[in-house]
């Protein structure tokens with residue numbers, strides 16, 4: 266059984282056993298990307314390698330630009346997209362951060378690019394292992410951001426992502442993230458759809474810019490002014506209007522995201538909650554665990570156990586991180602008593618990002634739920650069932666006392682084991 | 698060489714300009730676009746050229762332009778080319794990147810090197826006004842020895858980076874130098890580059906009145922002095938063959954070169970240049986021409 270609630274192994278469809286990275290590669294192939302531009306980085310590299318193989322074998326007729334950095338990869342993606350091609354790529358952590366300058370550029374230019382992100386921690390110190398630090402660093406660049414929970418969801422979300430990003434009501438670049446190693450390198454059975462069915466679901470791109478049509482002269486991404494420009498030839502918006510339209514399109518994209526998700530479900534039979542978040546055992550719940558990706562997957566496994574203790578507990582696994590589905594979350598959490606949030610990243614200097622974003626989203630609800638957040642699993646540290654269970658217990662105790670603690674709390678740290686370690690010496694670069 | 702009758706009458710820049718009076722770049726761009734013709738897509742990074750391209754909603758050229766962040770020009774051009782290849786339009790449409798010296802020799806060198814190494818089918822043109830002008834005259838890797846800028850108040854202590862040579866080392870089919878004061882030579886080089894397959898690099902010296910410190914009416918004269926003194930020779934390297942361009946031919950004979958001081962003292966940026974630096978200029982010019990002679994003899 267996967268998170269879409271379907272039992273893939275008994276499917277009559279074509280089933281392949283694939284890693285998360287290869288699920289992404291198959292989806293990019295079946296989405297018929299026209300141009301890919303990428304640069305290798307662990308744990309994303311197998312996406313790039315698989316795509317190279319597809320092209321070599323003639324299974325994908327795309328141009329693959331092997332560039333000299335992620336900064337260039339992202340710039341080439343933007344340019345190819347503006348020239349009218351369907352564009353996809355993949356990266357992780359340092360690669361995403363090197364792309365950073367191009368991310369608000371892509372959204373500001375309204376280019377429907379899709380990036381796959383095999384999540385990884387951000388150095389220093391170096392770590393190739395998983396957490397969601399890279400994913401959250403781009404929360405303010407104006408992209409649509411999905412987080413997946415299994416390999417089928419990676420494949421399905423990619424197909425949906427192109428349709429969403431390219432919808433004329435949207436035209437916003439989209440990132441499809443999945444936990445590095447935990448999904449990127451783990452094999453799972455996946456239903457692959459027929460190419461004809463994908464083609465009807467996702468028709469060829471009709472790009473709103475398309476520089477390749479030289480009969481139309483265009484200046485894409487020019488200088489804008491603080492105020493609008495009025496001339497006898499017409500009136501042009503200022504920077505503020507450009508960016509307002511991006512924000513509005515992001516807000517409205519929620520409807521398109523739901524619509525595309527529902528159409529996908531009707532056509533292919535797999536659903537991911539309401540398309541924005543997935544719920545598990547929430548029907549009678551008054552207590553909810555709120556998390557994303559690998560953390561949600563871990564939480565799923567303990568819900569039953571916690572219920573045996575008599576708790577009316579369920580899980581909300583966030584699928585759409587940006588735009589943050591505020592309206593739907595407020596509606597859902599009405600009447601819920603407790604929410605326990607697990608973040609696999611830190612909003613440094615504050616607390617876990619999901620935790621504070623949820624608090625902000627639910628601000629002003631009548632009889633608001635008690636919300637408590639914990640940090641887990643940075644740099645690939647295991648997120649254990651005990652952590653989730655202990656977090657729930659601790660949170661419920663605090664709720665009973667009405668005690669609100671702002672200090673960030675952690676699970677899985679092993680400071681006790683490091684008794685003789687001198688932090689100052691360590692930071693100087695010393696070691697044993 | 699082409700003459701005035703060969704230059705197409707079509708203009709690809711609408712009338713009116715945002716450039717300073719006497720800006721060589723505006724002239725260079727005008728004639729380069731004429732040489733390239735209508736089947737061209739441009740990409741331009743942050744620079745004075747961004748300003749030439751005007752404000753939102755009004756494109757000042759009759760050719761489409763993709764603005765791209767400062768460091769990305771080579772990569773952006775590669776993206777456009779890939780997309781055209783995917784659509785089967787790559788042979789029909791010429792992709793041209795136009796960037797300043799800062800965007801080329803400094804922040805964009807990696808993306809340019811990558812594009813050249815991949816053999817991307819495009820023209821990369823660098824207009825070299827020898828500093829970051831758009832941001833108020835700060836030094837770049839292309840600022841020459843002894844030049845005053847806002848970040849080299851005592852004069853630059855290192856010489857200019859030799860970008861054409863760096864590109865030549867990539868083994869691309871066409872590298873050329875040009876100068877805004879020799880517009881027919883420049884026109885011809887763009888026409889030639891347009892019809893060659895692979896990566897083409899044209900580096901154009903571009904005199905800049907406010908940045909260099911001279912009267913705008915002297916732009917052509919100052920630009921010419923750079924070549925007449927032997928400091929900025931005009932040449933092409935076409936499939937490995939070194940070709941000295943017509944305006945520079947007579948400077949093979951050192952006695953036909955004007956003294957470098959004529960060029961330097963005409964510009965305020967060299968106002969405080971030391972004798973030692975002038976000597977360095979002279980030995981640089983001599984070495985440069987000895988190398989040119991060697992290359993011409995050995996091919």
Ligand SMILES: Cc1ncc(C[n+]2csc(CCOP(=O)(O)OP(=O)(O)O)c2C)c(N)n1
Pocket residue numbers: 743744745746766767768796797798799800801826827828829830831832837
């Ligand atoms: C990443 C980045 N850093 C800095 C800038 C600021 N900037 C814009 S144009 C420019 C200088 C451009 O110099 P050059 O390429 O020589 O062109 P010119 O202005 O001289 O025509 C700088 C530093 C920028 N736009 N982007």
Ligand code: SF4
Pocket residue numbers: 715716717718719720721722723745826830831904905906907908
């Ligand atoms: S600063 Fe120099 S290069 Fe820039 S517009 Fe003025 S004259 Fe031209």
Ligand SMILES: [Mg+2]
Pocket residue numbers: 797798799824825826827828829830837
């Ligand atoms: Mg410059």
